[in-house]
Amino acid sequence: MSAALSFKNPEALLAYAEKVKKYRQQRTMEIRVCAGPGCIARGGREIFSAIKATIEKNKKELKKKNLEVGVKFEAKCTGCHGLCEAGPVVTFEPSKLFYSKVKIKDAEEIVEKTVLNDEIIKRLLFKSCDSRGGDLIKKYTDIRFYALQTKVALRNVGVVDPSNLDDFIAEDGFKAFVKALTEMSPDDVIEEIEKSGLRGRGGAGFSTGKKWRSAKRVKQDRVWIICNGDEGDPGAFMDRAIMEGDPYSVIEGLLIGAYALGATDGFIYVRHEYPLAVKHLQMAINTLEKAGLLGKNILGTGMTFNLKISRGGGAFVCGESSALMRSLEGKVGEPRAKYIRSVEKGLLDQPTVLNNVETFTCVPAIIDKGSSWFASIGPKSSTGTKAFSLVGKVKNTGLVEVPMGRTLREIIFDIGGGIIDDRPFKAVQTGGPSGGCLPVDKLDLPVDFDTLSRAGAMMGSGGMIVMDDRTCMVDIADYFIRFLIGESCGKCVPCREGLRQVHELLDRIIRGDGELDDLKKIDRLCHTMEVASLCALGKSAPYPVTSTIKYFRDEYMAHIEEKKCPAGVCKSLVKYDINKDCIGCLICKKQCPVDAISGENKKLHVIDQDKCIVCGICYEVCPVDTVDIISGGEIVNRRELEVVNP
Amino acid sequence: MPKDRSEKVRVTIDGRSIDAEKGKSILEVARECGIEIPSLCYHPGLESFGACRLCVVEITKPGWEGWKKLVTSCLYPVEEELIIDTRSEEVRENRSVVLDLLLARVPESDVIRQLAAEYGIHDTSYTKREDADTCIMCTICVRVCDAIGANAIATLSRGPDKYVDVPDKDACIGCLACALSCPTNAIPFEEFVNGKRKIWGREFDLVYDEISHEPIGTPEQIDHFAEKSGLPKEYFLKSDKVRKKETAVTFARVQF
Amino acid sequence: MSKRLFVTPYRCTDCKNCEVACSFVHTRNPMKPALTRVRAYTLMGEIKSVVLCLQCEDAACQTVCPTGALTRNPDTGAIDRTDACILCKACTMACPFGNIHFDPAYEEIVKCDVCGGDPACAKYCPTRALVWAEEPSPDLDPEEEIEVMPLPWAMTMPAK
Numbered sequence A: 001m002s003a004a005l006s007f008k009n010p011e012a013l014l015a016y017a018e019k020v021k022k023y024r025q026q027r028t029m030e031i032r033v034c035a036g037p038g039c040i041a042r043g044g045r046e047i048f049s050a051i052k053a054t055i056e057k058n059k060k061e062l063k064k065k066n067l068e069v070g071v072k073f074e075a076k077c078t079g080c081h082g083l084c085e086a087g088p089v090v091t092f093e094p095s096k097l098f099y100s101k102v103k104i105k106d107a108e109e110i111v112e113k114t115v116l117n118d119e120i121i122k123r124l125l126f127k128s129c130d131s132r133g134g135d136l137i138k139k140y141t142d143i144r145f146y147a148l149q150t151k152v153a154l155r156n157v158g159v160v161d162p163s164n165l166d167d168f169i170a171e172d173g174f175k176a177f178v179k180a181l182t183e184m185s186p187d188d189v190i191e192e193i194e195k196s197g198l199r200g201r202g203g204a205g206f207s208t209g210k211k212w213r214s215a216k217r218v219k220q221d222r223v224w225i226i227c228n229g230d231e232g233d234p235g236a237f238m239d240r241a242i243m244e245g246d247p248y249s250v251i252e253g254l255l256i257g258a259y260a261l262g263a264t265d266g267f268i269y270v271r272h273e274y275p276l277a278v279k280h281l282q283m284a285i286n287t288l289e290k291a292g293l294l295g296k297n298i299l300g301t302g303m304t305f306n307l308k309i310s311r312g313g314g315a316f317v318c319g320e321s322s323a324l325m326r327s328l329e330g331k332v333g334e335p336r337a338k339y340i341r342s343v344e345k346g347l348l349d350q351p352t353v354l355n356n357v358e359t360f361t362c363v364p365a366i367i368d369k370g371s372s373w374f375a376s377i378g379p380k381s382s383t384g385t386k387a388f389s390l391v392g393k394v395k396n397t398g399l400v401e402v403p404m405g406r407t408l409r410e411i412i413f414d415i416g417g418g419i420i421d422d423r424p425f426k427a428v429q430t431g432g433p434s435g436g437c438l439p440v441d442k443l444d445l446p447v448d449f450d451t452l453s454r455a456g457a458m459m460g461s462g463g464m465i466v467m468d469d470r471t472c473m474v475d476i477a478d479y480f481i482r483f484l485i486g487e488s489c490g491k492c493v494p495c496r497e498g499l500r501q502v503h504e505l506l507d508r509i510i511r512g513d514g515e516l517d518d519l520k521k522i523d524r525l526c527h528t529m530e531v532a533s534l535c536a537l538g539k540s541a542p543y544p545v546t547s548t549i550k551y552f553r554d555e556y557m558a559h560i561e562e563k564k565c566p567a568g569v570c571k572s573l574v575k576y577d578i579n580k581d582c583i584g585c586l587i588c589k590k591q592c593p594v595d596a597i598s599g600e601n602k603k604l605h606v607i608d609q610d611k612c613i614v615c616g617i618c619y620e621v622c623p624v625d626t627v628d629i630i631s632g633g634e635i636v637n638r639r640e641l642e643v644v645n646p
Numbered sequence B: 001m002p003k004d005r006s007e008k009v010r011v012t013i014d015g016r017s018i019d020a021e022k023g024k025s026i027l028e029v030a031r032e033c034g035i036e037i038p039s040l041c042y043h044p045g046l047e048s049f050g051a052c053r054l055c056v057v058e059i060t061k062p063g064w065e066g067w068k069k070l071v072t073s074c075l076y077p078v079e080e081e082l083i084i085d086t087r088s089e090e091v092r093e094n095r096s097v098v099l100d101l102l103l104a105r106v107p108e109s110d111v112i113r114q115l116a117a118e119y120g121i122h123d124t125s126y127t128k129r130e131d132a133d134t135c136i137m138c139t140i141c142v143r144v145c146d147a148i149g150a151n152a153i154a155t156l157s158r159g160p161d162k163y164v165d166v167p168d169k170d171a172c173i174g175c176l177a178c179a180l181s182c183p184t185n186a187i188p189f190e191e192f193v194n195g196k197r198k199i200w201g202r203e204f205d206l207v208y209d210e211i212s213h214e215p216i217g218t219p220e221q222i223d224h225f226a227e228k229s230g231l232p233k234e235y236f237l238k239s240d241k242v243r244k245k246e247t248a249v250t251f252a253r254v255q256f
Numbered sequence C: 001m002s003k004r005l006f007v008t009p010y011r012c013t014d015c016k017n018c019e020v021a022c023s024f025v026h027t028r029n030p031m032k033p034a035l036t037r038v039r040a041y042t043l044m045g046e047i048k049s050v051v052l053c054l055q056c057e058d059a060a061c062q063t064v065c066p067t068g069a070l071t072r073n074p075d076t077g078a079i080d081r082t083d084a085c086i087l088c089k090a091c092t093m094a095c096p097f098g099n100i101h102f103d104p105a106y107e108e109i110v111k112c113d114v115c116g117g118d119p120a121c122a123k124y125c126p127t128r129a130l131v132w133a134e135e136p137s138p139d140l141d142p143e144e145e146i147e148v149m150p151l152p153w154a155m156t157m158p159a160k
């Protein structure tokens, strides 16, 4: 529609929305090509271009079939569809047809067969992993991964074209903002958010309404509002998907917040590694400034709100609120020790409200549909939905959003489809690098802020890493500690020196030099880190260790007492041996990088343990699985496991 | 806000009831009353930094139903009704771990060894750092240098690898304040080597008094202080002793 | 009215009692006369004079101090060096009268603090060249007094 939109008043915006929706009603088919992080990596964008080009070629044909491009038919590029595992993803509306693992060369076929002739290309259908047979599923609404989700924060991600304001407006975009502006006072807005029970999605889970209210109570002329899009957790990409796929919703949330707080200036602090998020947000900001929805005299109401993007400082700890604010002030992004809350003295020592991307994205939905609707989702103390990025040894990796209070089992086995190769589930780590690992018997815990922290894990920002039986819990604890060592700002003693020593102690256990006393030392250290560290990074850094010691103590004991790694992972405690079933095929001998295997054709091969570097290649390449992993004098092979998933 | 300062709040430290000036930290108030709290990164002339965590104390309030919280006393401001315990089991435990960790970091530092010994630690239970110097990363030097306005010292890198250095050697004015303020004497310097001063890997000339031939400071230092204070540079070119004698002459001249 | 230090240099006999008293009060074991805050001089072989911190109203040492470590003590009127000192020695360089020093042995800045309100130098001055009093010495001839007390600095002690 018109290129340079500009709305003089709220009514003009509403009228325009009506117009767009009416126009869109003529649309009989829409193709949505995923350009989320996962699909882009596999060529999502190129597929979109190829489809666009084919459409261009077939324009006349399409018109003949009553699919006039731009009116009755449209192809667009959207944000993440969620099921990244099956990417690149292409979907069709309103038929809800779902194509997975699409390749560039499929573009022509898609247009010619599916668009022009309603023909389904079987090879592109999604193969369900729910049952062994692998049924082909046509509609995404029939895929359990999607069927079990409830989308609030991700409502527009994968639906709208992030660069198209019309698209957003057609999905009721800015309806909530107009409602707040015209029907509610700023205090009404805060009350509504407070009543909804919305808790911050960035980690700590603090009540958003309360935070806004206390910032408002501070008597200061200026309030800052900041959106935290730093998302530094390895494997997490919820905020990225939202910022890239639905930038307007984030901004609408910020606008409502700015209206409620009387803030005139705001920032979106975007992680350094997210250039596409910056691009999409910047495009959205530019469009909105022209449209009269940002800047001075917004929608003719006299409200002023200037929004800027700030690129992150490039460190995990920059996501911590005081570090983020220092970074915004142009200083080194390190947490500041203080006992004054940032809602009172934040950016430039002025009251500051900092919320997570997902938190802000929930705000318009709450204002639009009402606090009681939001509060009715999930348990009383943790209302609403939460987005998770499901990664690790799970079949359907991707982005999911579920009501709070769903169990881990539902998320991992029903939505996630279970463990890859149907191996046994061992643990799930929630809450980012400093979260805790929960074992099988915690699978039925409902996922909400309080339950998770009681179990020694945490909600964090919503990362969920699933581990199977091939994971050594001591090794994994050490992995997270090593990550945190690299990310600790190094300011306070417990975090800086404590992490180093915890790593040293874990490393000893992994090397087989551990003693029983080491566990006690770790316990003591972890306690001091938890209570005496300066910022939440150090305070939560021990969780991966304390939770694994708590739930997988026998595994630690096996390392210490029997010098055995039950998962067959820790190299110093493991050796490889070829058993008598060897067929003498020479494959392992040829592949061994250090020539440690001797043996002749059709004769038993032997590994020279002095030469062996425990790389495991022989184990991987043996065609008849005769290489054993031995640890603590026992065979701890990682193969041939009965499927015992709960 | 001088008025704010004189406002009083009533706190209890180790069972003693104290009227404390609002806005002051627990550490300041305790020390004024002669209650010793160990500290390493705190310096009365600099903004509190909260890095060493040695000054931790336990606080509670009447309404907290026995719930206690560990806080760093150099940062936590005194509040009405605050009950502070500077010697509880938990406090001692955490100070011990902190000192044990520091001892692993700087096994050669006498200051830390002595402090650790006070907490019954004679050898660290952890892995000692190889090639350890005696820097504990309290960053007093960094803050001293910032206060002086030279901003020459910075912390570099992150996590356990973090260290202090002078990234831009030209910014250093060679005043030695950092080295003299360092609680563990971790900043080496040399004076009067061939009439020069050496610190942070840089050699500085020294300005000597023309009469007494006593060293005054480096030319960079003199320029910096003169410029900062707006006082005439001539002020800075004589040694304090020579000037004192000149004052005596002035005194004498006035009367005769 | 609070007490001030009155200096009458010409009464000084350079007996060094003040120096000894000062270092006795201020320097720890061992006593270090070199670190006395007050100095008596014999100039050109015959003229005697005594010098100590004038506690200037608009003091150069205070101006140059980066941490505000030199603060006026409301009880004694003296400028005291507090723990906030970071040893940059700017004050020792800036004082036009050479009355603030650095002690390299104890690594601290030393200056006259009027002994917290009871200056030992005045107490032990046998010739009343140094007097700690509210008023100039009554036994002085007013004519003479004007002659000997013209130093603006000595008079700028905050008179309360």
Ligand SMILES: Cc1cc2nc3c(=O)[nH]c(=O)nc-3n(C[C@H](O)[C@H](O)[C@H](O)COP(=O)(O)O)c2cc1C
Pocket: A199, A200, A201, A202, A203, A204, A205, A206, A208, A228, A229, A230, A231, A232, A233, A316, A317, A318, A319, A320, A321, A322, A354, A355, A356, A357, A359, A461, A535, A536, A537
């Ligand atoms: C080490 C560390 C990293 C953090 N990283 C993020 C982050 O990437 N994104 C985020 O929203 N919050 C992060 N937080 C939490 C923020 O400090 C803050 O609590 C949050 O942004 C507040 O928003 P909310 O109330 O909406 O959750 C981090 C906290 C810590 C301690």
Ligand code: FES
Pocket: A034, A035, A036, A037, A038, A039, A040, A079, A080, A081, A082, A083, A084, A085, A087, A088, A089, A398, A399
């Ligand atoms: S990136 Fe395409 S589905 Fe996630």
Ligand code: FES
Pocket: B038, B039, B040, B041, B042, B049, B050, B051, B052, B053, B054, B055, B056, B072, B073, B074, B075
């Ligand atoms: S003195 Fe308080 S943290 Fe170091």
